[in-house]
Amino acid sequence: MAVSPIRPETVMDSSLDALPALCSPGVARAAHASPADPIAAVTHPDPYPWYRRLARTRAFHYDVSLKLWVAASAAAVAEVLDHPDARVRPPGQPVPPALAGGPAGDLFGRLVRMTDGPAHAALKAIVLRYLVGLDLGLVRVRAHALAAALPRMTGDDAHEAMRWMFTLPVLTVADLLGLPLERDADGHVSTRVAGFVSTFAMAMSPLATPAEVEAGAAAAQWLTQWTHDCTPSAPAGTLLHALSQDTALAGIDTPTMVANAVGLMIQACEATAGLIGNTLVHLGRTGQAAGPDSCADGLVAHVARLDPPVQNTRRFMVADATLCGQPVRAGDAVLVLLAAAAHDAAGEVAPTAAGRPWTFGAGRHGCPGDALAQVLAACTVQALLSRGIQPARLVDRVRYRPSVNARIPQFDVQP
Ligand code: HEM
Incomplete structure (x- = not known):
């Protein structure tokens, strides 16, 4: 996604309406400065009172310093995501310039997430059919089997939590795809694939350094080649068998099919890590105990609504149009605040038209992996707790990874 590399920062806001009751679960009532803008809100300790006020008072407005339209209310967010001229990439820039011309750009440019029009619709229908049709009971069995093959590496809770957040969901998706995961002589599963996926995901960020972009290109090349070679x-x-058959029938080329199989692992990486981390933060702050999987499911669904991992997404206008009653021009960019929609009083009652948490988006590009993601998060939280991770010990040292759209806790290793 092409966005300017804005680093999060906060400023004091004396107009803050006296820190109303905090909505993010279990956040201690502390005097945080308001976020400076919706990008800073992503990694702010408690952006929700500010989001609520924005949704109420500035439902759709132009932010002069970010040079972006901002959709904040549930109605505005829904309208932008449904608009036929609001696309996922800027006109004339299918791939971010930093990635263009190499294996990372080739992978990026083929992703269903990053394309619009008939090509998107054909592929989306196939991906949606298989993800919605997944047997979630079987997903749990596979995730628990993989968790059993991931030994605890260190005694440090923060290190273990970070490692599992970025590993177990991706390995489970690789396994569901039918990709062969390496094991050592003791039966422990290799986490190499998850490492490559995480490296590529990091390279897609507008905050990525040149070294991270270079590592992302190598990761893209390895993942593409491996998935291609394993497909037959x-x-x-x-999933991989089904995708390859259905895409061939629909006339979709093999490189695009392979890219989107890799894409499923990429989609499962950072956002699911954020959902797991935010659930651990919730558990640590409330002192609540998670019981069996069914309890973790409820907890994860609650956190997906109130402390969501994906806080915003972007759209780019391909034609002059009227959005939320305002004239917008072709080429204008819109920052769509999913997290503000979730905290809009109206949005809280009916999360989206489809009744899902706003963090999974809505409309043509809405996430087809929402149910899978929540099961993967619940299984990972459960696995961490059953290995003795204590969330209360994680939350004293939590901050958020720098990001323009994903809220992913960074648990620092105990000194
Ligand atoms: C907590 C975890 C997840 C969150 C919060 C999340 C959120 C989202 C959001 C917001 C979008 C739409 C972006 C936009 O409209 O601009 C999206 C798209 C997508 N997600 Fe997820 N996602 C998660 C996990 C997953 C998983 C586990 C999978 C599959 C393995 C998945 C597959 C996809 C795909 C294929 C798309 C592209 C859909 C399209 O563009 O039409 N997601 N996701």
Whole structure:
């Protein structure tokens, strides 16, 4: 997504309406300065009172310093996401310039997430059919089996939590795809694939350094080649087998099919890590105990609504139009505040038209992996707790990874 590399920062806001009751679960009532803008809100300790006020008072407005339209109320967010001229990439720039011309750009440019029009619709229908049709009971069985093959590496809770957040969901998706995961002589599963996926995901960020972009290109090349080579032997009944058959029937080329199989692992990486981390933060702050999986499910669904991992997304206008009663021009960019929509009083009652948490988006590009993501997060939280991770010990040292759209806790290793 092409965005200017704005680093999060905060400023004092004396107009703050006296820190109203904090909505983010269990956040201690502390005098935080308001976020400076919606980008800073992503990694702010408690942006929710500010989001609520924005949704109420500035539902759709132009932010002069960010040079972006900002949609904040649930109605404005829904209208932008449904608008036919609001696209996922800027006109004439299918791939961010930093990635263009190499394997990372080639992968990025083929992703269903990053394309619009008939090509998107055909591929989305196939991906949606298989993700919605997944047997979530089987997903739990696979995730727990993989968790059993991931030994605890260190005694440090923060290190273990960070490692599992970025590993178990991706490995489970690789396994569901039918990709063969390496194991050592003791039966422990290799986390190499998850490392490559995380490296590529990091390179897609507008905050990525040149070294991270270079590492992302190498990761893209490895993931693409590996998935391509494994496709012919993907067992019947796996996602990769089904995707390769259905995309061939729909006339979608092999490189695009392979890119989108890799894309499923990429989609499962950072946002799911954020959902797991935010659930651990909630547990640590409330002192609540998570019981069996069914309890973790409820907890994860609650956190997905109130402390969401994906806080915003962007759209780019391809034609002059009227959005939320305002004239917008072709080429204008809109920052769509999913997290503000979730905290808009109207949005709280009916999360989205489809009744899902706003963090999964809505409309043509809405996330087809929402149910899968919540099961993966619940299984990972459960696995961490059953290995003795204590959330209360994580939350004294929490901050958020620098990001323009994802709220992912960074648990610092105990001194
Ligand atoms: C907590 C975890 C997740 C969150 C919060 C999340 C959120 C989102 C959001 C907001 C979008 C739409 C972006 C936009 O409209 O601009 C999206 C798209 C997508 N997500 Fe997820 N996602 C998560 C996990 C997953 C998982 C586990 C998968 C599949 C393995 C997945 C697959 C996809 C795909 C394929 C798209 C592209 C859909 C399209 O563009 O039409 N997501 N996700």
